[in-house]
Amino acid sequence: MHQIISRTQLSAEVFRMEVAAPLIARERQAGQFVIVQVDLDWGERVPLTIADADPVAGTITLIFQSVGRTTHLLADKQVGDTVAAILGPLGQPTHIEKLGTVVCVGGGIGVAPMHPIAQAMKAAGNHVVIIMGARNRELLIMEEEMRRIADELILVTDDGSYGRKGLVTQPLKELCERAPKPDCVVAIGPPIMMKFCAETTRPYGVHTLVSLNTIMVDGTGMCGGCRVTVGGKTKFVCVDGPEFDGHQVDFDNMMKRLRSYKTREDADHHQCHLDLELARKA
Amino acid sequence: MSHTTPAQLQASACIKLNELLALGRPLTPKDRLAIPAQEMPNQDPQVRSANMQEVATGYSPEQARLEAMRCLQCKNAPCVKGCPVAIDIPRFLQAIADGRDADAIAVIRETSLLPAVCGRVCPQETQCQAPCTLGKALKSVDKSVMIGRLERYVADLERESGQVRAPAIQPSTGRKVAVIGTGPAGITVAADVRRAGHAVTLFEAFHKPGGVLVYGIPEFRLPKRIVQQEIDALVAMGVKLDTNFVVGRTRKLQDLLDQDGFDAVFVGTGAGLPKFMNIPGENLVGVFSANEYLTRANLMRAYDPDKSHTPIFRSRQVAVLGGGNVAMDAARMAIRLGAESVHLVYRRTEVEMPARVEEVGHAKEEGVQFHLLQNAKRILGDEHDCVQGMECVRYELGAPDASGRRSPVEVKGSEFVMTVDTVIVAIGNESNPLIRQTTPGLNTNKYGNITVDETGKTSLDRVFAGGDIVLGAATVILAMGEGRRAAAAINNMLAALPLRP
Numbered sequence: 001m002h003q004i005i006s007r008t009q010l011s012a013e014v015f016r017m018e019v020a021a022p023l024i025a026r027e028r029q030a031g032q033f034v035i036v037q038v039d040l041d042w043g044e045r046v047p048l049t050i051a052d053a054d055p056v057a058g059t060i061t062l063i064f065q066s067v068g069r070t071t072h073l074l075a076d077k078q079v080g081d082t083v084a085a086i087l088g089p090l091g092q093p094t095h096i097e098k099l100g101t102v103v104c105v106g107g108g109i110g111v112a113p114m115h116p117i118a119q120a121m122k123a124a125g126n127h128v129v130i131i132m133g134a135r136n137r138e139l140l141i142m143e144e145e146m147r148r149i150a151d152e153l154i155l156v157t158d159d160g161s162y163g164r165k166g167l168v169t170q171p172l173k174e175l176c177e178r179a180p181k182p183d184c185v186v187a188i189g190p191p192i193m194m195k196f197c198a199e200t201t202r203p204y205g206v207h208t209l210v211s212l213n214t215i216m217v218d219g220t221g222m223c224g225g226c227r228v229t230v231g232g233k234t235k236f237v238c239v240d241g242p243e244f245d246g247h248q249v250d251f252d253n254m255m256k257r258l259r260s261y262k263t264r265e266d267a268d269h270h271q272c273h274l275d276l277e278l279a280r281k282a
Numbered sequence: 283m284s285h286t287t288p289a290q291l292q293a294s295a296c297i298k299l300n301e302l303l304a305l306g307r308p309l310t311p312k313d314r315l316a317i318p319a320q321e322m323p324n325q326d327p328q329v330r331s332a333n334m335q336e337v338a339t340g341y342s343p344e345q346a347r348l349e350a351m352r353c354l355q356c357k358n359a360p361c362v363k364g365c366p367v368a369i370d371i372p373r374f375l376q377a378i379a380d381g382r383d384a385d386a387i388a389v390i391r392e393t394s395l396l397p398a399v400c401g402r403v404c405p406q407e408t409q410c411q412a413p414c415t416l417g418k419a420l421k422s423v424d425k426s427v428m429i430g431r432l433e434r435y436v437a438d439l440e441r442e443s444g445q446v447r448a449p450a451i452q453p454s455t456g457r458k459v460a461v462i463g464t465g466p467a468g469i470t471v472a473a474d475v476r477r478a479g480h481a482v483t484l485f486e487a488f489h490k491p492g493g494v495l496v497y498g499i500p501e502f503r504l505p506k507r508i509v510q511q512e513i514d515a516l517v518a519m520g521v522k523l524d525t526n527f528v529v530g531r532t533r534k535l536q537d538l539l540d541q542d543g544f545d546a547v548f549v550g551t552g553a554g555l556p557k558f559m560n561i562p563g564e565n566l567v568g569v570f571s572a573n574e575y576l577t578r579a580n581l582m583r584a585y586d587p588d589k590s591h592t593p594i595f596r597s598r599q600v601a602v603l604g605g606g607n608v609a610m611d612a613a614r615m616a617i618r619l620g621a622e623s624v625h626l627v628y629r630r631t632e633v634e635m636p637a638r639v640e641e642v643g644h645a646k647e648e649g650v651q652f653h654l655l656q657n658a659k660r661i662l663g664d665e666h667d668c669v670q671g672m673e674c675v676r677y678e679l680g681a682p683d684a685s686g687r688r689s690p691v692e693v694k695g696s697e698f699v700m701t702v703d704t705v706i707v708a709i710g711n712e713s714n715p716l717i718r719q720t721t722p723g724l725n726t727n728k729y730g731n732i733t734v735d736e737t738g739k740t741s742l743d744r745v746f747a748g749g750d751i752v753l754g755a756a757t758v759i760l761a762m763g764e765g766r767r768a769a770a771a772i773n774n775m776l777a778a779l780p781l782r783p
């Protein structure tokens with residue numbers, strides 16, 4: 001059982017929670033994730049990214065979007081409540097070294113898993129450029145934390161309500177055209193954003209890492225539900241990833257696989273909104 | 283196929299038993315040979331294909347006694363040699379034949395830890411029942427004494443009576459042992475090491491203990507409560523259970539020894555990395571490893587969509603690739619989850635199928651269609667990358683190879699398409715890389731299995747291993763046998779150390 005230490009609603013569907021998980025807080029490294037379960041008897045196991053950790057306090061920070069049944073139930077929890085199970089840290093940590101200039105592109109809640117990576121890249125002595133994007137100002141998260149790390153910070157919104165108007169790929173392209181080119185790009189966000197970031201950097205030959213968040217059950221290599229095609233080979237996101245060379249990932253297949261249980265998820269999401277509606281009226 | 287009900291089986295056993303008891307003299311070998319092998323009472327296939335309850339309902343007392351009376355009590359006991367943990371089979375059968383069921387279970391417990399599990403899932407027909415003299419005399423292994431069913435009978439009786447005796451535990455030695463994995467190997471080691479007075483912590487990556495016994499083997503073959511009872515017994519013995527703890531990630535194996543005060547570690551993490559066919563279309567939507575499909579259905583209980591939050595694919599036409607027990611489990615699960623047709627596709631013939639004959643029979647009774655000497659060549663998808671068919675090719679048995687086994691040869695130009703919306707790949711598992719990757723100095727073979735010496739010790743000091751992580755995918759009883767061996771080695775090693783206050 002993991003007690004919730006703090007809870008903040010960042011936007012309509014995005015929540016930030018600090019939970020007690022001393023073992024994970026001690027071992028986790030940038031790029032790793034956890035599997036969360038809200039009910040041991042009937043709950044689903046869902047992968048969530050680790051946005052931050054405090055090994056002294058024994059806590060990890062989860063930032064998640066309330067999109068399915070588990071994340072809805074998690075979002076409903078309050079400070080002092082507990083999360084039934086958190087397994088981790090899982091996945092291969094990000095390979096961190098001094099490369100020169102590293103561009104970190106975070107889209108939507110992809111900024112959350114980007115945070116520890118940007119932090120570690122900065123600590124390794126890199127010049128860190130951060131591009132943060134969201135549909136609108138309201139959905140832009142962790143601006144302060146990222147500002148503290150960034151040597152250069154570029155904010156982008158689809159509707160222009162904050163920062164530059166447009167998509168993250170535009171400033172990314174400009175950075176690739178700058179001399180010297182970035183030494184590495186790390187892109188984390190919705191699959192479609194990662195796909196287009198990889199397409200943006202490909203002509204410039206800039207090494208681009210993406211961090212994938214696929215459907216998983218165990219998170220330890222046992223089920224293979226998370227498999228993706230990378231460079232024509234099948235890889236397991238949970239044990240081989242979650243980070244892969246973005247130029248090698250078959251994003252189209254991955255996006256389709258992500259929709260495997262879409263009907264069920266849509267129904268749950270709809271039910272949740274009905275519940276919220278009823279609760280509001282009551 | 284007509285179904286004989288459990289009540290009918292019991293009634294005929296009653297008549298025969300009374301006849302034999304009325305003889306008023308010891309049975310002769312001729313009498314014993316004449317007793318019909320007792321059929322396992324099963325749920326009606328029509329009924330069970332729509333429920334998750336156990337298929338085999340277990341012998342009635344009359345059937346059990348009658349079956350035990352069939353044993354010829356051979357002096358050389360070939361059955362014992364066929365048992366990986368050498369249970370004194372003739373002695374436990376004699377106890378049942380005499381009506382001393384409690385003594386029978388006591389005999390089994392001298393060497394086996396999980397009789398209710400092994401009685402259900404052991405491949406007895408290739409182990410203890412294979413060399414049975416009675417079976418040989420009657421010219422069929424199907425007519426051997428049904429040792430496994432009798433083991434299950436007395437184990438169930440003991441459990442249901444609540445008379446399970448807690449084993450004696452030696453005084454505390456102050457030594458600590460970590461057991462990684464809570465499948466059959468880990469459970470065995472935990473029990474044996476704890477009995478010697480050492481503190482034991484069991485580490486499990488999932489949220490529930492039991493390993494393959496709970497995520498893999500379905501409820502209809504091995505009810506979860508039976509496994510849970512074994513775990514409860516360990517906890518009652520003072521074994522500590524840490525779930526949601528993946529050694530290698532939550533904590534490195536070496537840290538358990540160097541920093542957390544464990545004196546020894548046993549690795550029993552199983553064969554948990556599914557193999558795929560490496561054919562085109564295998565990453566389409568609707569293609570699953572049997573591990574994923576069964577874990578969703580078993581451990582995550584997706585068979586109850588009203589309660590379970592874990593979704594499972596709603597399939598109409600399912601193809602299962604493979605011919606082992608896991609393939610049968612997946613096919614039979616698909617039937618229970620409401621598939622209209624389930625097609626089992628296997629490259630060889632039924633004779634070569636690694637699955638137990640009983641499981642093959644059950645699958646057929648429940649309506650699984652068998653497609654033998656065929657194999658998948660590629661999986662076909664629609665515009666949404668969803669499975670809509672599978673291209674198969676036919677095989678024929680070629681000339682015998684060096685081992686005398688006729689290997690299948692592809693028939694050129696025999697390709698055809700099977701209409702399916704789901705493909706479940708059940709062609710085996712490789713070893714899980716997590717511990718290997720995070721434990722420097724731990725030697726493995728070319729398959730990634732941990733290499734051990736004859737005592738179960740690995741290349742690292744104080745680290746032992748057993749079960750599928752050493753053997754590759756094998757059986758519950760072999761994992762248990764390996765566990766007993768490693769536990770003995772751990773206990774010996776710790777006994778040589780001074781007592782710690």
